[in-house]
Amino acid sequence: xxxxxxxxxxxxxxxxxxxxxxxxxxxxxxxxxxxxxxxxxxxxxxxxxxxxxxxxxxxxxxxxxxxxxxxxxxxxxxxxxxxxxxxxxxxxxxxxxxxxxxxxxxxxxxxxxxxxxxxxxxxxxxxxxxxxxxxxxxxxxxxxxxxxxxxxxxxxxxxxxxxxxxxxxxxxxxxxxxxxxxxxxxxxxxxxxxxxxxxxxxxxxxxxxxxxxxxxxxxxxxxxxxxxxxxxxxxxxxxxxxxxxxxxxxxxxxxxxxxxxxxxxxxxxxxxxxxxxxxxxxxxxxxxxxxxxxxxxxxxxxxxxxxxxxxx
Numbered sequence: 035x036x037x038x039x040x041x042x043x044x045x046x047x048x049x050x051x052x053x054x055x056x057x058x059x060x061x062x063x064x065x066x067x068x069x070x071x072x073x074x075x076x077x078x079x080x081x082x083x084x085x086x087x088x089x090x091x092x093x094x095x096x097x098x099x100x101x102x103x104x105x106x107x108x109x110x111x112x113x114x115x116x117x118x119x120x121x122x123x124x125x126x127x128x129x130x131x132x133x134x135x136x137x138x139x140x141x142x143x144x145x146x147x148x149x150x151x152x153x154x155x156x157x158x159x160x161x162x163x164x165x166x167x168x169x170x171x172x173x174x175x176x177x178x179x180x181x182x183x184x185x186x187x188x189x190x191x192x193x194x195x196x197x198x199x200x201x202x203x204x205x206x207x208x209x210x211x212x213x214x215x216x217x218x219x220x221x222x223x224x225x226x227x228x229x230x231x232x233x234x235x236x237x238x239x240x241x242x243x244x245x246x247x248x249x250x251x252x253x254x255x256x257x258x259x260x261x262x263x264x265x266x267x268x269x270x271x272x273x274x275x276x277x278x279x280x281x282x283x284x285x286x287x288x289x290x291x292x293x294x295x296x297x298x299x300x301x302x303x304x305x306x307x308x309x310x311x312x313x314x315x316x317x318x319x320x321x322x323x324x325x326x327x328x329x330x331x332x333x334x335x336x337x338x339x340x341x342x343x344x345x346x
Contacts, residue, residue: 071083080120096240104201162315169310189293191253192249192288193251194245195246195286197241199280212282219231260276263276271287
C-alpha cells in the first residue's frame with residue numbers, strides 16, 4: 035500500500051453504478067467471459083472474467099485497492115450490480131429500445147456532439163503542433179531564472195511503517211485487538227529490528243518487502259492522519275500506532291531533508307511542458323481569433339436578454 039492520501043474507502047456500490055454508466059477509466063466487464071478463462075461471476079450467459087476484475091482493481095490507487103479487497107461484501111455487491119446492468123442492457127436491446135424515436139434522437143445528438151469534439155480537438159492539436167525541440171534550452175533556462183524564487187523542493191520525510199489493516203465493518207473488539215497488536219509491535223520496534231518486524235508482520239506487501247519503507251515523500255503525499263505525527267518525529271524515532279481509515283500504522287522516521295531551492299535539472303521537464311502548453315494555447319487563441327475576429331462577431335443583446343429571462 036502506497037503511503038498516499040485517499041479520502042475515503044471507495045464506495046463499491048457507487049463504483050458499480052459508474053461502471054454501468056461507462057464512466058470509470060476501465061472497461062472491466064463484458065457480456066461474456068473470454069474462452070477458457072474462469073468467470074468470477076455469472077448470470078445466465080452473462081459473465082465477468084477474472085481478468086476483468088483484475089483490470090478494475092489494478093486501475094485503482096493501491097491504498098484504495100487494499101480497502102476494496104478487504105470489503106468482500108462490497109466487492110460482491112459490485113459484481114451483482116454489474117451483472118444486473120448487463121442484463122438490463124440486453125433486455126433493452128431485445129426490445130429494440132434504441133429504435134424508439136426519442137431514444138434514437140438522444141443517441142444521434144450524443145454521437146454528433148462527440149464527433150464534433152473529436153474533430154475539433156484533433157484539428158486544433160494539428161494547428162498548435164510544435165517542433166519536438168521546442169522550447170530551446172535557452173528559453174527553459176530563462177524561465178527557470180524568472181521563476182526561481184518560487185521553485186522550491188518541499189521538506190521530505192523518509193518513512194517506514196508496519197501496517198495492520200482493519201476491515202470497514204470491524205467491531206470495537208476487533209479494532210481494539212488490532213490496536214493492541216500494533217502497540218506490541220511498536221514496543222518491539224523501539225528496541226529491535228524495525229525492518230525485520232515489518233517484513234514479518236506488516237500487511238502491506240509492497241512496503242513490507244522493503245523493510246517497511248514507503249519512500250521519501252513531502253507531508254502532502256502522506257496519509258492525513260500521519261502527517262502531524264511524522265512532522266513531530268526525530269530520525270530513528272518509532273511512533274505509537276496511528277489509526278487511519280484502513281487500519282493502524284506503526285511509523286519510523288528514517289530521515290528527513292529540509293526544504294531547499296529546486297535545481298534547474300529537477301524542474302526542467304516541468305518547465306518544458308509548461309512552456310509548450312503555453313505556446314500551444316497561444317497558437318490556438320490566434321487561430322480562433324482569425325476564424326472569428328471580435329470585430330466581425332455581432333451579439334443581439336435584446337435577444338440574449340430574452341433568452342435569459344425565459345430561463346429565469
